Amino acid sequence: MHRLGRSGASLTDRIDSVVLHRVAGPLIFVVLMALVFQSVFTWAEPLMTLVEEAITGLADTVGSLLPPGDLRSLVVDGVFAGVGSVLVFLPQIAILFLFIGFLEDTGYMARAAFIMDRFMRGVGLHGRSFIPMLSGYACAVPGIMAARTIENPKDRLATIMVVPLMSCSARIPIYTLLIGTFIPPIAIAGIFNLQGLTLLVMYLLGTVTALAVAAIFKTTLLRGPSRPMIMELPPYRLPNLRSLALSVSHRAGMFLRKAGTIILALSILLWALASYPKHTPASSVPAEIAQEEQLANSFLGRAGQAIEPLVQPLGYDWKIGVSILSSFAAREVFVATMGTIYGVGEADETSATLQDQLRAERNPETGAPVYTPLVAVGLMVFYVYAMMCMSTNAIVVRETGGGWRGAKWAGFQFAWMLALAYGAAFLVYRVGLALGLGV
């Protein structure tokens, strides 16, 4: 590292001597990130409850204005349950990007790039790969586009192959739904809690795997020398509130736009698939069982049961299976599908939260809970690795040459990521069961 300008240690130099220290630097980075992820849970909780109450209140009001029938079910169980279950995660996304914006504005993120560069060069990646990988935490699409700044085609391709492993914001609703529902908020070492640490582990798992996979690519298919990165570290400064507000509102706006367009449309389609064809139950069957039978006999239920043998080894039932299947379009659709399935499958008109419904779900044959912390962790690991995003698939085709050549690279990436996701989720579930953690 070279210092420009006047001699003598400035405040920035003094902070950097600690923050960029060989040992303390990476440790400070991990602790900072742990605190950020923890805040996502503790700070967002009251806001999330407010959004949840507003959505259920609105759903109940609109539902009471409509006569009983398919239209009311579409609005309440399709639109509100589907889109609403995704929208409740807006506070988490806003808080995460508030902290990331804060770290960027203070100048710390440039130091994080410097710290990460050492690890990246260790696996043979170009120093410039850091920016695409960092962008990948927000969304893989701009991350993959940012790889255009890497001149060497092999380095560029290796970066494109691993960027989708960085946990993007679309995974946040899945992580926070499962962590908030199944991981208890136990305090650890006084300042941390298990929920925040679990979220950190998911992010680290994606990042460490990205580096490991990049190392494999750089020593096999895409062999080549690594090149150093030259970057200027800006002085530390106080964050600008206006730019912070702009950055958070931009991310929140993107999330809302996605929820109000493609997720809304997919929720409506999923509702239709979960509600038709109509099943006529026997007259003596209680309402709750009749609703379950309707769901099981719907197009969505039949599709779910058809793929159930594939997901059963991972500890999932057909409802999780069909939610995974629908989330190939975009990851958040997993939460929307769960919301719709539990909305349609609900006999009464009260709007219990999705979290409560997941906790209460029982296997009809054994009476055991369907969702255990082990299943939740396995599911999160699946989503850390699986390439469930049509936009990313499309951009990989384009950025790796377009046409047949690009399709081959995108297909290869989709296949190895899915195999990795399935294998890792299988391993987590089976090892967990063997260790007696499956309760």
Add this chain to the structure above:
Amino acid sequence: MRAVDSGTLQTLIVALIVTAAALFVAARWYRTLASAKRKNDKGCAGGCDCSTDG
């Protein structure tokens, strides 16, 4: 003109909404796939907003 009962009207509205949603999703996916066919010949100057692709 014959009056349409509430149940039929609801079914008609639902069918319209579901069809519109299906068309919207199909158009989005067509656009995403069409953009994949194009070669990487443009920069990112227009912004790289993934939220528009679905």
